Amino acid sequence: MFGLKLTAPAGILLAALLLVPTVLTVLYSVHDVPANGRSLGPFVGLENYTIVLSSNVFWRSAWVTSLFSIGFVIFSTLIGLAMAILLNQRFVGRGLARAMLIIPWATPWLVIGILWKWYADGSVGGLNAILLKLGIISDYHDFLSDPNSALALTVVAAVWRQASFAGILLLAGLQTLPDDLNEAASLDGANLWQRFTNITIPWLRPALITVTVLNIIYAFLQFDVIFAMTQGGPGDATQVLSILIYRQLFGVTQIGLGSALAVILGVIALVGGLLTVKILYRAERTHG
Amino acid sequence: MKTTDSAGKRGTGGLDRRAFLKAGGATALATIMAPAFAGRAQAAYSGTLDMLAWDFQPDTIKTLVAEWTAKGNPAVNVAVIPNLGYSPALQTRLRGGDAIDLYYNFAYNSQKFIDQGWAAKLNGLPGVDDMVADMFESARAAHVNAAGDIISAPYFSAVHMMHYNDRMLKEAGIAAAPQTLKEVYDASKILKDKKIVESPYVAYWVKEFCEEYLHTYLLNEGITAFDTAGKPVFADDAKTEGVFEWWQTMYQEGLAPKSVLSDDPGKLSNQMAQGDAAFFVLHHYFLSSIRSLGGKESANVMQGPIGGANHTFQIGEVLQLGEIGDEERRNAAWDLMKFYGWKDSAGKFTVFNQWAKAAGLAAPYPGFFKDPDVIAAFPDYYDLPLISKTFETGSKVVPARTLPWYPDFQAKVGDVVHALLLGQATPKKTVEDLTAAANSAQKGRSL
Numbered sequence: 001m002f003g004l005k006l007t008a009p010a011g012i013l014l015a016a017l018l019l020v021p022t023v024l025t026v027l028y029s030v031h032d033v034p035a036n037g038r039s040l041g042p043f044v045g046l047e048n049y050t051i052v053l054s055s056n057v058f059w060r061s062a063w064v065t066s067l068f069s070i071g072f073v074i075f076s077t078l079i080g081l082a083m084a085i086l087l088n089q090r091f092v093g094r095g096l097a098r099a100m101l102i103i104p105w106a107t108p109w110l111v112i113g114i115l116w117k118w119y120a121d122g123s124v125g126g127l128n129a130i131l132l133k134l135g136i137i138s139d140y141h142d143f144l145s146d147p148n149s150a151l152a153l154t155v156v157a158a159v160w161r162q163a164s165f166a167g168i169l170l171l172a173g174l175q176t177l178p179d180d181l182n183e184a185a186s187l188d189g190a191n192l193w194q195r196f197t198n199i200t201i202p203w204l205r206p207a208l209i210t211v212t213v214l215n216i217i218y219a220f221l222q223f224d225v226i227f228a229m230t231q232g233g234p235g236d237a238t239q240v241l242s243i244l245i246y247r248q249l250f251g252v253t254q255i256g257l258g259s260a261l262a263v264i265l266g267v268i269a270l271v272g273g274l275l276t277v278k279i280l281y282r283a284e285r286t287h288g
Numbered sequence: 289m290k291t292t293d294s295a296g297k298r299g300t301g302g303l304d305r306r307a308f309l310k311a312g313g314a315t316a317l318a319t320i321m322a323p324a325f326a327g328r329a330q331a332a333y334s335g336t337l338d339m340l341a342w343d344f345q346p347d348t349i350k351t352l353v354a355e356w357t358a359k360g361n362p363a364v365n366v367a368v369i370p371n372l373g374y375s376p377a378l379q380t381r382l383r384g385g386d387a388i389d390l391y392y393n394f395a396y397n398s399q400k401f402i403d404q405g406w407a408a409k410l411n412g413l414p415g416v417d418d419m420v421a422d423m424f425e426s427a428r429a430a431h432v433n434a435a436g437d438i439i440s441a442p443y444f445s446a447v448h449m450m451h452y453n454d455r456m457l458k459e460a461g462i463a464a465a466p467q468t469l470k471e472v473y474d475a476s477k478i479l480k481d482k483k484i485v486e487s488p489y490v491a492y493w494v495k496e497f498c499e500e501y502l503h504t505y506l507l508n509e510g511i512t513a514f515d516t517a518g519k520p521v522f523a524d525d526a527k528t529e530g531v532f533e534w535w536q537t538m539y540q541e542g543l544a545p546k547s548v549l550s551d552d553p554g555k556l557s558n559q560m561a562q563g564d565a566a567f568f569v570l571h572h573y574f575l576s577s578i579r580s581l582g583g584k585e586s587a588n589v590m591q592g593p594i595g596g597a598n599h600t601f602q603i604g605e606v607l608q609l610g611e612i613g614d615e616e617r618r619n620a621a622w623d624l625m626k627f628y629g630w631k632d633s634a635g636k637f638t639v640f641n642q643w644a645k646a647a648g649l650a651a652p653y654p655g656f657f658k659d660p661d662v663i664a665a666f667p668d669y670y671d672l673p674l675i676s677k678t679f680e681t682g683s684k685v686v687p688a689r690t691l692p693w694y695p696d697f698q699a700k701v702g703d704v705v706h707a708l709l710l711g712q713a714t715p716k717k718t719v720e721d722l723t724a725a726a727n728s729a730q731k732g733r734s735l
Contacts, residue, residue: 032732032733034404035379035383035400035404036382036383036404036405036406037383037384038405047733048733051733051734051735052735055734055735057703057735058735121547122545122546122547123547123555123564141546142545142546142547142550144547144550145546145547145548145549145550146546147710147712230550231494231495231496232495233494233495233549233550233702233706234495234549234550234706234709234710235703235706235707235710235712236703236706236707239703244735246376247699248735250376250377250379250380251375251376251695251699252695252696252699253379253383254696254733256733257733257734257735
């Protein structure tokens with residue numbers, strides 16, 4: 001009873017911040033809620049879900065969200081891992097490099113989006129200047145107006161921030177790896193790759209699971225960077241589900257439809273996260 | 289002029305002719321000035337009014353409002369939020385129960401806001417009929433709905449015009465500014481082929497703005513996209529497909545830069561000012577931006593009508609009055625609205641004159657263009673009679689834009705038009721998709 005009392009404030013806070021909005025969203029999703037929100041409006045059952053699931057706009061957006069998420073999760077995890085391994089080595093300026101790792105992570109998503117929009121600008125952006133100098137492109141190109149490159153560029157911008165977050169978590173994991181494990185393996189003749197796959201990765205597996213699950217959730221819920229860079233365009237090339245939800249809820253105030261979309265996205269993110277945990281933990285148990 | 293209050297009643301007994309005439313003159317004067325005095329008489333409200341605006345020259349907004357307060361009116365708390373995302377922010381505030389007395393709004397949202405109980409009809413408010421009567425006939429449908437309800441007052445108005453670089457045209461051997469779609473295409477080809485400018489034509493083709501261009505170019509071809517009941521009739525006219533063919537060709541052939549799908553108008557103005565573009569279709573007041581940028585080509589940029597017929601789209605964003613229960617407060621807010629969206633207590637276009645000076649914005653009142661102060665406020669490079677004539681007879685507001693389902697259609701146009709420009713849809717498919725978007729918006733819930 002005493003313990004319950006002690007945890008009550010936190011419980012109430014969690015309920016207010018998570019439970020109430022969740023219940024309200026589910027409730028809205030089965031009503032035709034008027035824009036002014038003065039009533040729930042008529043109960044429509046699963047009609048909003050039917051409208052959403054039978055719409056090409058939804059499926060196209062779900063496809064774009066999947067592409068974005070796959071790129072985001074893979075690259076932010078891998079680059080984060082590479083940065084963590086690099087910063088775990090001894091070299092001059094390591095302290096400064098570790099401090100710099102925090103900078104992208106400390107920058108708000110929206111600011112990252114604005115920065116990258118300018119950086120990728122087709123007339124004055126620095127990205128074009130660098131690619132031109134490297135001989136990768138022959139002329140300035142407007143990447144954000146090109147449906148083939150806009151999504152990729154939003155992934156790059158989001159990864160730029162998220163990789164540093166992954167790097168920080170994985171670096172913390174690497175620092176707990178005893179040096180004598182690698183030394184013993186070296187003495188036994190294991191090369192760098194063998195040590196990486198048989199010692200480093202298994203050791204980091206718990207941290208990697210955490211990082212991957214967080215990255216999946218961040219990927220599905222990503223909004224700020226994409227909105228700042230493209231607002232979902234050109235056309236619907238970068239219209240991920242979160243932008244579609246924003247448009248429905250706040251642009252055209254179709255509260256019921258927007259809520260149904262939000263519930264669907266929530267379920268996708270939840271299932272995606274749970275599946276990842278299950279797969280990765282099973283792999284951990286298999287590898288012992 | 290319709291008035292509300294007369295100056296107090298007096299008995300007429302015992303008056304001589306002179307006294308009667310004096311009293312009659314005073315009454316006539318009071319009648320003429322009544323809207324002005326009425327405002328102050330009704331502004332018995334002693335609290336503070338709340339006004340919400342987007343962030344175009346916020347200091348000017350505050351100065352103008354302070355000017356109104358200084359005349360013995362209530363203080364006004366002006367909140368300013370960014371233009372980008374203004375509509376979602378405003379709706380979220382109102383949905384959350386924020387009571388805003390007067391706010392800027394996009395015209396296409398105005399009827400929806402009335403229907404949701406977020407904005408009040410202006411019917412019967414003192415002087416409101418005079419305000420409407422004072423407008424260009426072409427502008428009235430933006431503020432008066434099909435049922436005759438007055439739903440908004442103007443914040444500013446503009447007409448879409450063609451901006452062109454006169455020097456470049458002369459260099460290319462083009463004698464007169466092109467007007468029809470074919471003329472603009474041909475001129476753009478010549479300018480590009482002669483390497484005078486790489487991508488001669490720019491338009492503000494971001495998703496949110498495609499709907500305005502839809503009306504601009506359809507009107508230019510003599511097509512009003514929707515009938516008064518809101519039926520999408522653009523599909524019935526073969527010229528609609530022709531407009532879309534032209535858009536797609538301009539973009540696909542590189543006559544417009546690829547970046548126009550995401551460029552903001554500031555960048556487009558700068559391209560005109562620096563000589564990176566030769567044609568720019570947008571609101572007339574963008575000539576001020578282009579000239580004031582002081583680029584190497586700024587002084588060579590001129591303004592002319594779009595299309596030979598000089599039929600273009602008249603736009604304007606609006607002011608709406610919140611649903612205010614307190615009568616004194618409502619009257620005070622309405623007085624502020626009149627000042628901000630029509631005339632001041634002396635019958636002058638004080639606010640509009642300031643916007644004309646600041647940015648070349650216009651007002652949908654014929655009197656605005658005849659006001660010597662306004663004429664003086666517009667820089668010499670504007671052809672004010674042309675703009676006035678365009679308001680009067682050369683432009684339309686498309687009344688369907690204020691219908692309650694319209695914001696849903698507006699939100700869908702960008703995706704469809706971008707697909708066309710990117711070559712992902714044919715002009716024919718674009719007509720079908722836009723018709724479907726209009727129909728589904730009218731039906732209600734749809735993505």
